[in-house]
Amino acid sequence: MRNFYLYNTLSKERELFKSITPGVVGLYVCGPTLYGDPHLGHARPAITYDILVRLLREIGYRVRYVRNITDVGHLEEELGNGEDKVLKQAKVMQLEPMEVVQHYTLRYHHAMQQLNTLPPSIEPRASGHITEQISLVNSILKQGYAYESNGSVYFDVEEYQKKHNYGRLSGRTPDNMLSNTRALEGQEDKRSPFDFALWKKAAPEHIMRWPSPWSEGFPGWHLECSAMSAKYLGDRFDIHGGGIDLLFPHHECELAQNTASRGDGGVNYWMHNNMITINGQKMGKSLGNFITLEELFSGKHPLLESSYSPMAVRLFILQAHYRGTLDFSNNALAAAQKGYRRLIRGAKEYKSLKFVEGKGSKELALLAEESFTALCDDLNTPIAVAKLFDALKVINLAKEGKLQLTFEDRENLDTLFNLILTEILGVVEEESSVGDDKLVGSLVDIVLKIRDEAKAQKNFEVSDLLRADLTKAGIEIKDTKEGTQWRVVENE
RNA sequence: GGUACCCUGGCCGAGUGGUUAGGCGGCGGUCUGCAAAACCGUAUAGAGCAGUUCGAUUCUGCUGGGUACCUCCA
Numbered sequence: 299m300r301n302f303y304l305y306n307t308l309s310k311e312r313e314l315f316k317s318i319t320p321g322v323v324g325l326y327v328c329g330p331t332l333y334g335d336p337h338l339g340h341a342r343p344a345i346t347y348d349i350l351v352r353l354l355r356e357i358g359y360r361v362r363y364v365r366n367i368t369d370v371g372h373l374e375e376e377l378g379n380g381e382d383k384v385l386k387q388a389k390v391m392q393l394e395p396m397e398v399v400q401h402y403t404l405r406y407h408h409a410m411q412q413l414n415t416l417p418p419s420i421e422p423r424a425s426g427h428i429t430e431q432i433s434l435v436n437s438i439l440k441q442g443y444a445y446e447s448n449g450s451v452y453f454d455v456e457e458y459q460k461k462h463n464y465g466r467l468s469g470r471t472p473d474n475m476l477s478n479t480r481a482l483e484g485q486e487d488k489r490s491p492f493d494f495a496l497w498k499k500a501a502p503e504h505i506m507r508w509p510s511p512w513s514e515g516f517p518g519w520h521l522e523c524s525a526m527s528a529k530y531l532g533d534r535f536d537i538h539g540g541g542i543d544l545l546f547p548h549h550e551c552e553l554a555q556n557t558a559s560r561g562d563g564g565v566n567y568w569m570h571n572n573m574i575t576i577n578g579q580k581m582g583k584s585l586g587n588f589i590t591l592e593e594l595f596s597g598k599h600p601l602l603e604s605s606y607s608p609m610a611v612r613l614f615i616l617q618a619h620y621r622g623t624l625d626f627s628n629n630a631l632a633a634a635q636k637g638y639r640r641l642i643r644g645a646k647e648y649k650s651l652k653f654v655e656g657k658g659s660k661e662l663a664l665l666a667e668e669s670f671t672a673l674c675d676d677l678n679t680p681i682a683v684a685k686l687f688d689a690l691k692v693i694n695l696a697k698e699g700k701l702q703l704t705f706e707d708r709e710n711l712d713t714l715f716n717l718i719l720t721e722i723l724g725v726v727e728e729e730s731s732v733g734d735d736k737l738v739g740s741l742v743d744i745v746l747k748i749r750d751e752a753k754a755q756k757n758f759e760v761s762d763l764l765r766a767d768l769t770k771a772g773i774e775i776k777d778t779k780e781g782t783q784w785r786v787v788e789n790e
Numbered sequence: 791g792g793u794a795c796c797c798u799g800g801c802c803g804a805g806u807g808g809u810u811a812g813g814c815g816g817c818g819g820u821c822u823g824c825a826a827a828a829c830c831g832u833a834u835a836g837a838g839c840a841g842u843u844c845g846a847u848u849c850u851g852c853u854g855g856g857u858a859c860c861u862c863c864a
Contacts, residue, residue, distance in 0.1 A: 330864070343864045383862075430807090470860070519862090523847045533850060541864035546793090548863095571864070572795095578856070580862050617813065618803060623796080623857075630802040633814030639812090673804095680804050684812035695830060698820095758823060765825085783827085 300357050302674045304537070305621060307545065307568040308467055312676055317536050318566065323359045324535035325351065326527040326565075328544055329421070331368040331400035333387040336409045337588040338611070338626065339541075339574050339581045345612055345724075346571040346620040346677070347539050348415040352722045353673055365418035366531050369399040370425045370506050371498075371519045382516070385506055395506050396425070409591040412608040414724045419480030420530050421539075422638060424522035428508045431517040431525045434559055435496045435510075443558035447487040449499030449513030455492050458554055464492075466555050467568060468546035494551050496521055520551035524559070533560050542570040542581075576601075576626045589626070603628040609642075609728050610635035616679040616723055637687070642727050644690040645715040651696055651703060665689045666713040673722060682718060689714045738786075746782050 302315040317323050327347045330340055347363070354361050359540050369384055388395040410417070424431075435451050438444045443458045444451050455464050455472055465471040472492055499513035500506075507514045527535060540549065549568065556564035573580045581588045597605030606614075614634035618624040665685045672681035689711065695701040703711075719725050745764060752760040765775050768784070776783045 328864080331862085337864090339864050341864085345821065401863080422824070468793080468859080542795095543859070543863055546859055546863075547861095573858075573864075580863085584863055613813090614802085622803085625802070627801065629800090629814065633802060636813095637813050640828095657858095680805080680812070685806070687812055691830090700830090753823080762824080767844070769826090777822065777825085778828075 300657060300670075300674055302357060303352070303676050304567055304569065305575070305676045306566075307570050308563075308565075313567070315567065317359065321359055323354050323361045323537065324531035325354075325361055325363050325537045325539065326531055326535060327363070327365045327521060327525070327538075328540035328548070329365040329367050329418075330406060331383055332385045332406060334583055335590040335592060336406045337581070337583065337590045338594060339588060340406070340409075341413055341585075341591060341611055342574050342615055342624070343413045343458060343539070343541055343571045344410055345615050347466065348724060349616070349673075349677055349679060350537075350539070350569075350721065352724060353677070354561055356717070356722055357674070358713065362420070362531065363416075363418045364420045364422065364527065366522060366526055367399070367403060367421060368519070368522065369396070369423050369425045371517045371522065382504070382506060389772070394619060399423075405592075412595065413612055414608070416724075420678050422526045422530065424517065424526070425506070427516065427522065427526050427529065429527055432497075432510050434521060434525045434528075434555065435517075437559040438496065438555060439674050441558055443554075444496055446490065446491075446512050447476060448505060450487055450513065451497040451512055452488050452493040453496055453558070454489065454492075455554070456490055458558055463559050464554050465550065468550045470500070470546055470550065473728070494520060495546060496555075507622060510686060516653075520548055520555060523548075524555040524564075526553050528556075528560075528564065530534065534562060534564050535566070537567045537569055538565040539569040539571070539694045545570055571620045572623050574626055578625060581626065587703050594631075596739070601628075601648065604632065604635075606631045606635055607638070607728055610638045612723075613638045613641075613683070613724055616725070617683055619675055619680055638725065641686060641690060641725065644693045645719060646727070647697060648693045648703075648708075648711050648715070651693075653703050653705045653708045656704045656706075658704045658710060659692070662707050662710040662714075665692075665709075666710045666718075669714060669718050673718070679723065682723065686714055686719055694711055741783055742768070746775075746784065750782065 303312050303387055304314045304315045315331050325347070327343065330336070347365070351361050351363050370382065382395075384395045384398055388398045391398060391401075393401070407417075435444065438453065439446070439451065442454075452573065458464055459472055495518035497510060497512055498515050500515045504516070506516055508516060522781060527538065538549070538552075551564070553563050558563065573582075575581060576587050576589075579585070579587065589601060591608075591611070593599040593602065594611060595608060610631060611634070614631055615624065617634060617637075665688050669682045669685035671676040672685070675681075692703075692707075693711070696703045745768060749761045749764040752758075752764070766776055773784050773786055776785075
């Protein structure tokens, strides 16, 4: 099995990956809270962990990929009169909370499919695991790391700190937090400002509620991931992923909950993807500067100069390393869109080239190896993609007859374009939305036949007129050696 | 204020103590009736100051600028 290296947030180092059980990987990723349409920000973790899963499977692991859906307990503020996000949206839409979640879940799944991400093995919902969460609260209480107060249950950070280390994941210690915690209302129930809720007593108007030993209420947000990861992956599993914005408090609290209930952090590798920024600022629902994926694919957003296809978005994300921020811009997306077209064209074209017997070029073998190695080095997708562009150059030279490829070369090209580009990077050919319309196709062919006739008679006035009119109608003409080609221009 | 991170050519974005990142755009060329497309080639870097070093974009320090988290956020 190939070596795979992964940066671990817990150790702050790039480590050689070793699974707990040979040949098997348990992966848990914090999924979205579905109270709105999926946006560009959601695409980043989805694609990052998709690459991780595809690569691990390619290396030879069986991967169980669990990604949750948060449908309860995610409050707009942890303290005071924070409203549940789902509940708030349900009021706006005048729907049952679960209708809201269902509505956005379907839209999320659709967008993820367009981006060609593989579905998780299990996609559990917080609301479906209330009993597991209640029993988790019970075991934390039993260990003495939580207390009940006025129907709610809070995690006792101070008590936990006596034996363990709250802050070891995020580097945030209770000491420096204490001096910097703002005074907020509604925390009378808590002993200490950095204690966090495990169970919250529901206010009368809060309709998402479940019975518990302490009150009718709902689970704290951090609880679901601890409960569901343990249920489906065991008390100890390999990789826990999520956005870096979840590092604190969400993952720190999760780690503390795991340790408090089972004496062990439970996770070997913590992995965090960075954010997509817009004009250098984080793109987020709460900041109101986000672009939904639907808007991106259709081009309908004031910030967009054009529409960008799902695969262009995918390549855009892959051309940056997952741990760095990635800045959105029309130029960058357009660059990805064009690069995507070139790569896909090359991936198709090399297959119809003539190959001969003999030794292959060292260059292609090296590119294939370097590309794969880069992926195994903490998912260095930008390097892997760069090698593909290098290989594209070789294909183009061979196409022009300036280079003769062998069957050995062909194998390396298969590694680069079938295995790496298609299978691991998940970049595939998109179907043209209009190109397969038969009627349009035959009509364009008729017009082009007339134009060819005019060209043959050197009647360029007519041929140029036809070309101009077709262009105006959204059909782009290319005169190549093999005859005239056309395609529908998708944008307005 | 605390903690962490970042500053690369017109834009996006990598690796690296000495040797080409890559993409887009620009420029030059091939092809073409012309154009577009496609293809080939190519120029332009690493915030500022100081230090370590034979040599720094890469290591160290300082200064400047920016971002994230500290309330929910992928």
